[in-house]
Amino acid sequence: MEYLLGLSWGVFVAIFGGLVGLNWLLKSVNCWVYETNLGEKRFNLPPGDMGWPFIGNMWSFLRAFKSTNPDSFISSFVSRFGHTGLYKALMFGNPSIVVTVPEACKRVLTDDEYFKPGWPSSTLKLIGRKSFIGSITYEEHKHLRRLTAAAVNGHEALSNYASCIEEHVKLDLEKWAGMGQIEFLTELRRLTFRIIMYIFLSSKSGQMMEALEREYTTLNYGVRAMAINLPGFAYYKALKARINLVAIFQSILDERRGRMKDGQPTLEKDMMEALLDVEDENGRRLDDEEIIDILVMYLNAGHESSGHVTMWATLFLQEHPEVFQRAKEEQEAIVRNRPPTQNGLTLKEVRQMHYLSKVIDETLRVVTFSFVVFREAKADVDISGYTIPKGWKVLVWFRNVHLDPEIYPDPKEFNPSRWDGLTPKAGTFLPFGAGSRLCPGKDLAKLEIAIFLHYFLLNYKLERHNPGCGLMYLPHQRPKDNCLGKIKRVSQKPMAATSYVQKLGAAVKKVAGKRGSSWYTPHMAAATRAIMERVPLVDLVVEVRDARVPLSSEYELLRNFPHSSRHIILLNKMDLASRSELKVWRAYFEEQNFIPFEVNAHNKENVKQFLNFLQARVRELMKTDHANHTITVMLAGIPNVGKSALANALHQIGRISAAEKGKLKHATVSPLPGETKDISSLKIGSHPNIYVLDTPGILPPTIPDAEVCSKLALTGAINDYLIGESELAQYFLAIHNVSDEYKKWGKLSMHQSERLPGDRMETASDPELDKRRKQYATDHTQDFVVHDVRRTLFETVSSFPGNLEAGKDLEELIERQFTELQKAFKVLVDTDAHTKVAAKLLNLYRTGRLGHYTLDSIPRIN
Numbered sequence: 132m133e134y135l136l137g138l139s140w141g142v143f144v145a146i147f148g149g150l151v152g153l154n155w156l157l158k159s160v161n162c163w164v165y166e167t168n169l170g171e172k173r174f175n176l177p178p179g180d181m182g183w184p185f186i187g188n189m190w191s192f193l194r195a196f197k198s199t200n201p202d203s204f205i206s207s208f209v210s211r212f213g214h215t216g217l218y219k220a221l222m223f224g225n226p227s228i229v230v231t232v233p234e235a236c237k238r239v240l241t242d243d244e245y246f247k248p249g250w251p252s253s254t255l256k257l258i259g260r261k262s263f264i265g266s267i268t269y270e271e272h273k274h275l276r277r278l279t280a281a282a283v284n285g286h287e288a289l290s291n292y293a294s295c296i297e298e299h300v301k302l303d304l305e306k307w308a309g310m311g312q313i314e315f316l317t318e319l320r321r322l323t324f325r326i327i328m329y330i331f332l333s334s335k336s337g338q339m340m341e342a343l344e345r346e347y348t349t350l351n352y353g354v355r356a357m358a359i360n361l362p363g364f365a366y367y368k369a370l371k372a373r374i375n376l377v378a379i380f381q382s383i384l385d386e387r388r389g390r391m392k393d394g395q396p397t398l399e400k401d402m403m404e405a406l407l408d409v410e411d412e413n414g415r416r417l418d419d420e421e422i423i424d425i426l427v428m429y430l431n432a433g434h435e436s437s438g439h440v441t442m443w444a445t446l447f448l449q450e451h452p453e454v455f456q457r458a459k460e461e462q463e464a465i466v467r468n469r470p471p472t473q474n475g476l477t478l479k480e481v482r483q484m485h486y487l488s489k490v491i492d493e494t495l496r497v498v499t500f501s502f503v504v505f506r507e508a509k510a511d512v513d514i515s516g517y518t519i520p521k522g523w524k525v526l527v528w529f530r531n532v533h534l535d536p537e538i539y540p541d542p543k544e545f546n547p548s549r550w551d552g553l554t555p556k557a558g559t560f561l562p563f564g565a566g567s568r569l570c571p572g573k574d575l576a577k578l579e580i581a582i583f584l585h586y587f588l589l590n591y592k593l594e595r596h597n598p599g600c601g602l603m604y605l606p607h608q609r610p611k612d613n614c615l616g617k618i619k620r621v622s623q624k625p626m627a628a629t630s631y632v633q634k635l636g637a638a639v640k641k642v643a644g645k646r647g648s649s650w651y652t653p654h655m656a657a658a659t660r661a662i663m664e665r666v667p668l669v670d671l672v673v674e675v676r677d678a679r680v681p682l683s684s685e686y687e688l689l690r691n692f693p694h695s696s697r698h699i700i701l702l703n704k705m706d707l708a709s710r711s712e713l714k715v716w717r718a719y720f721e722e723q724n725f726i727p728f729e730v731n732a733h734n735k736e737n738v739k740q741f742l743n744f745l746q747a748r749v750r751e752l753m754k755t756d757h758a759n760h761t762i763t764v765m766l767a768g769i770p771n772v773g774k775s776a777l778a779n780a781l782h783q784i785g786r787i788s789a790a791e792k793g794k795l796k797h798a799t800v801s802p803l804p805g806e807t808k809d810i811s812s813l814k815i816g817s818h819p820n821i822y823v824l825d826t827p828g829i830l831p832p833t834i835p836d837a838e839v840c841s842k843l844a845l846t847g848a849i850n851d852y853l854i855g856e857s858e859l860a861q862y863f864l865a866i867h868n869v870s871d872e873y874k875k876w877g878k879l880s881m882h883q884s885e886r887l888p889g890d891r892m893e894t895a896s897d898p899e900l901d902k903r904r905k906q907y908a909t910d911h912t913q914d915f916v917v918h919d920v921r922r923t924l925f926e927t928v929s930s931f932p933g934n935l936e937a938g939k940d941l942e943e944l945i946e947r948q949f950t951e952l953q954k955a956f957k958v959l960v961d962t963d964a965h966t967k968v969a970a971k972l973l974n975l976y977r978t979g980r981l982g983h984y985t986l987d988s989i990p991r992i993n
């Protein structure tokens with residue numbers, strides 16, 4: 132028995148010894164293969180281990196990065212060979228030096244004489260050989276970089292993009308809040324991709340965006356996967372995705388080149404156009420492959436990393452309540468200190484986000500999304516006493532620098548306060564690289580992240596559903612590693628008390644049921660038929676909606692027509708809606724594949740812009756249809772959205788002869804809904820002749836949703852007398868009291884004379900004003916009356932002790948406001964006083980003198 136045990140032990144030792152010996156032999160042979168032709172230099176190589184033939188160190192690298200401890204890859208070098216900071220290895224099929232300490236990293240990144248890009252050939256095949264990481268010369272890189280980086284850098288460029296970023300962020304957060312569980316990273320990538328597409332290709336087509344985004348997702352899995360070009364593998368799929376991307380960019384390029392050849396004006400001023408225009412000193416222009424590779428690279432770099440870092444910053448904030456609270460307070464202070472007339476964030480405010488900037492830097496450090504960059508030695512070069520031989524790759528391992536406990540104590544702890552008063556030493560903080568290849572999009576990326584976090588902190592929270600996933604802050608590699616969770620709105624969106632909505636909704640429904648008193652008059656039934664017959668015959672349909680209720684004012688008759696480039700959504704009365712929300716709605720409609728435009732039909736400049744826009748669409752139409760006939764544009768919509776006013780304005784401004792203007796009659800404009808009874812035609816352009824058809828406003832016979840009824844009534848689509856002015860005014864006050872609009876009038880209360888346009892300074896001894904006050908005491912349109920009304924509203928709301936979310940308290944406040952407003956409007960106390968106050972108040976609201984309100988919210992999906 133003992134003999135048998137001894138024998139099997141001996142066999143085990145022999146096998147084990149054999150394996151160790153074989154391992155040593157294979158590694159030695161591998162080292163010998165790469166080092167033998169270095170001659171004497173090989174004795175000065177850094178220490179390290181080149182792994183087995185062909186495989187090199189890739190096995191341990193991939194194993195570490197698929198485990199929960201990716202840093203075990205570098206720490207195994209440190210434990211075996213000491214803290215030398217440079218290690219030899221065989222990575223991605225090339226003999227390489229891995230550089231892990233600040234001094235050496237900085238030297239490699241900034242020394243262009245000795246180092247050039249050295250990315251693995253598998254990555255180059257995906258990103259493109261003519262991209263910045265490809266085979267272009269040093270001079271070409273410098274030239275193209277100067278040309279392209281300006282578009283994403285500097286104060287002017289960033290100010291231009293800030294509002295675009297803001298509108299996308301607001302729209303998406305609101306949308307996600309209604310979506311239940313989402314793949315957070317997927318959504319963030321879509322968001323950052325849409326932003327970079329606007330900047331680089333001014334693209335607005337939702338379908339094209341989706342197609343490109345899909346291909347980029349596949350491309351990215353391939354960049355991070357093993358380069359196995361066999362069906363079913365991520366790298367194989369990524370190569371296919373690149374072919375598709377190139378085909379899409381090529382078709383855009385062909386179209387633009389075609390347009391240039393025909394001498395047509397440029398429609399876009401974006402990166403593609405800049406690349407098409409550029410000429411070097413010898414008059415050489417970029418060829419298609421160069422332009423496409425630059426775009427493939429920029430669009431990829433410009434959304435992938437920002438999406439990931441935004442995700443991690445949000446997760447860190449959510450997981451560290453004290454950091455969340457401090458960051459939120461900073462954002463609240465920024466909003467509080469904002470001038471009342473300002474809508475949305477400014478770059479100046481973003482620069483004041485000192486704490487948030489530390490949150491972002493700390494996220495960039497802990498996550499180090501670009502954990503390594505690749506260079507190649509152009510000649511033998513000595514660093515820290517070691518030689519890097521010519522032709523060897525250099526892997527600049529940022530991750531190790533950022534997680535070095537000697538530079539950042541407790542390096543894996545997320546602690547934004549570590550940045551208090553800390554200016555990192557050269558080479559110790561490299562999230563965006565350094566030297567001539569420093570990330571050109573770093574300011575844009577930080578701006579995107581800051582704007583996202585600003586709105587997230589103020590209004591939302593993230594509830595994670597798979598908290599264990601991606602615990603080691605690794606770049607996301609597979610779809611199943613996505614962060615799943617729910618975005619929840621925590622702040623109240625201004626909402627009028629439901630009791631008022633219900634009351635008004637019931638009133639609207641009651642009149643809807645009564646024959647003869649309903650808004651659905653017999654002429655509407657006839658007009659509906661006439662309109663439906665004409666829709667297929669006209670060239671363009673402009674669906675006019677009320678910008679204050681972009682959804683509630685939908686024209687139901689068009690709902691079932693497919694979305695097309697012939698269907699324009701025109702948000703009229705833009706001057707009455709919340710300015711910041713207009714942009715969000717525009718983005719929303721674009722995302723739904725509509726063509727949106729905003730206008731104020733009473734503003735000549737606005738109407739001119741809209742006419743130019745219409746004419747551009749007509750030109751497009753004539754090109755694709757080869758149409759050469761008279762163009763007809765139908766204006767359709769619910770009552771009182773301003774179709775007739777717009778038709779007249781277009782006719783007045785349109786380039787047609789004075790004689791024609793004289794001959795044509797105008798559409799009848801009225802502040803009351805339902806005045807237009809027939810379809811009439813007005814000429815708005817010549818060469819080609821363009822006519823608009825003004826159509827009667829149509830509402831469906833019944834409107835089942837009480838809230839929609841109330842909003843339509845308040846904005847004037849339904850006659851006030853059908854509902855009751857008092858009820859409508861109460862509803863307006865309910866909306867006003869829970870909004871922020873009244874806060875703008877705080878200064879009036881303190882007599883600090885925030886003057887309205889045309890207001891006179893109100894002082895105790897202004898005889899002129901006293902005279903006007905006496906003469907026009909009851910004219911509510913006078914500036915001094917509006918002034919008093921605003922002050923009354925501010926004082927009543929701000930001094931009210933109750934809870935405005937409680938229906939009873941809100942009703943009490945509204946009653947009190949009616950009494951106070953009676954004084955402000957100088958309405959005598961009589962039986963009609965309530966109705967008189969209501970009528971005046973509604974008039975001021977509808978002329979935009981009591982603030983700007985958008986009553987609809989972006990719809991929640993599901």
Ligand code: HEM
Pocket residue numbers: 263264276283428429432433434436437440500501504505561562563564565567568569570571572573575576577
């Ligand atoms: C948090 C987000 C981002 C991170 C962490 C990041 C990181 C980096 C790093 C480390 C490099 C240096 C690569 C090297 O040295 O070889 C780089 C280069 C680059 N980045 Fe970014 N980046 C981000 C966002 C962006 C954005 C938004 C854009 C586009 C607008 C962009 C475009 C580029 C380009 C074109 C290069 C190549 C520069 C060259 O070779 O000259 N990046 N990025």
